[in-house]
Amino acid sequence: MKKKNHHLPLLLLCFLAGPLLHSQPFLPVLQENNEWSLMQAACDLSGGIRVWLQGDSSLNGETYKKVWAVNCGEPQLSGFLREDTNTGRLWFRQDGQSAEKFIMDLSLQQGDTFYFDEAISSPSEIAVEKVETIDGRRVVSFSREQANCITGEDLPIRFIEGIGPSTGFFYPTFLFDGIPFLLACVHQGDSLLYQEAAVSGAGCDFDCITTDAKETRQPAVQLTVSPNPFTESTTITITGLSQRAVYFSLFEPSGRLLRQEQLLPPAAFELKRGALPAGLYFFRAESDGNILASGRVVAR
Numbered sequence: 001m002k003k004k005n006h007h008l009p010l011l012l013l014c015f016l017a018g019p020l021l022h023s024q025p026f027l028p029v030l031q032e033n034n035e036w037s038l039m040q041a042a043c044d045l046s047g048g049i050r051v052w053l054q055g056d057s058s059l060n061g062e063t064y065k066k067v068w069a070v071n072c073g074e075p076q077l078s079g080f081l082r083e084d085t086n087t088g089r090l091w092f093r094q095d096g097q098s099a100e101k102f103i104m105d106l107s108l109q110q111g112d113t114f115y116f117d118e119a120i121s122s123p124s125e126i127a128v129e130k131v132e133t134i135d136g137r138r139v140v141s142f143s144r145e146q147a148n149c150i151t152g153e154d155l156p157i158r159f160i161e162g163i164g165p166s167t168g169f170f171y172p173t174f175l176f177d178g179i180p181f182l183l184a185c186v187h188q189g190d191s192l193l194y195q196e197a198a199v200s201g202a203g204c205d206f207d208c209i210t211t212d213a214k215e216t217r218q219p220a221v222q223l224t225v226s227p228n229p230f231t232e233s234t235t236i237t238i239t240g241l242s243q244r245a246v247y248f249s250l251f252e253p254s255g256r257l258l259r260q261e262q263l264l265p266p267a268a269f270e271l272k273r274g275a276l277p278a279g280l281y282f283f284r285a286e287s288d289g290n291i292l293a294s295g296r297v298v299a300r
Contacts, residue, residue, distance in 0.1 A: 026088035026106055026138065027162030030065045030081055033189050035280075036164070038181035049181055050296075051078070052280070064093060070294075074251055075282055088138065088161060104159045108140050116157075126157070137161040155182060155198045163194050190229065190298070223285055223293035229300045230273065238267035238285055238293070246292065251282045273299055 030053060038049040055066040057080050064080035080093045080100075088106025093099070101117055108114060113125045126146035132139055140159040147157040147167070158166040166183040185195040224237045238246060246267050250259040258281070261269060267285075276299050284294040 025085040028083065028085050029090055029104075029162060029164045030083050031188070032065070034193065035187045037184040037187070039184045053081070059093070059098065067092075070282060074257075088159070090164065104165050106138050106140060106159055106161055108159070114142070137163070160194070166196060223295065225271075225283075225295065225297050229298035230271075231300050233270050233272045234297065236267075236269055236271050236283075238263065246285050246287045248285050249283060250297075251284075252279075271297075 032053050034052070036051040038051060049069055051067060051069045053065045054068055057064045057066055059080075062082055064082045067078040067081055068075050069078040070076070077095050079095050081090060082093075082100075083090045083104075088104070089102070090104035091100040092103050093101070102115075105114060108128050108131070110128050110131055112128045114128070115125050124146065126142045128140055129143045130141050132141070138161040142157040144156060147155070156166065160166060160183075163183070163186055167181070182198075183194075183196045186193045222239050224239075225234055226237075227234055236248060238248075246263045248261045248263060248269075249257060250271070252258055258276070259271075263269060278299050281297050281299065282294070283297060285292045
């Protein structure tokens, strides 16, 4: 990342006269009750990824948040994030590596450049087009023309206070094979915290990426969970099945299998909470090696 320094005398005067603009901490991106929905760049924005944070990790004296992601399979550890809320800066470290990537900077000004690595094309420096405040959040927007070369789509690249980068989100990561993903929305608990208008047509709901023939959704099959969130128990109902056995699996966010049920049509059963702690859990239903449905359920 490079920044022009022709404003240095003015900045020095500001420093001598009083505190710099944006001296207060920025809103944190790294909040464990947030969940990001991402859409795949290119391929007509098909497919989706869920990303969330759970747990801490330390390396070389730095504290990181663990990043988990799911795309049709079991949740996997994607990497680690750390941030400096005083400058709005964010770093990502891939699982199994010690080096980290600089992926966000809210202190940038119009005309500055930022080095985007691990994009769909060669790493690029693109210029800040404008800096503004939208709904109380500082937003750094980059040149749309230059961004097209990175995403392959006519969509903006932004750094959004309290939300994160809008493209290549939490990049680089081996889970996504180098394909950029675009931010669709952010949930905070059960509430919609943020939605990216440029990709709102894709929706905020998780939609499984069908990268493998054995991970194909059967469109006639529907799965409902009611109530969700639940306290003591919830009813899982699967409709549209032929005479096939279905396996329902429940996972904790770390990917550990908690429960598995074999169901026969008509497929409906009561999922009892039992000793499950309050929190977010993921499930999937599969038959003959095909994933029929997947989603999340919240125990309160």
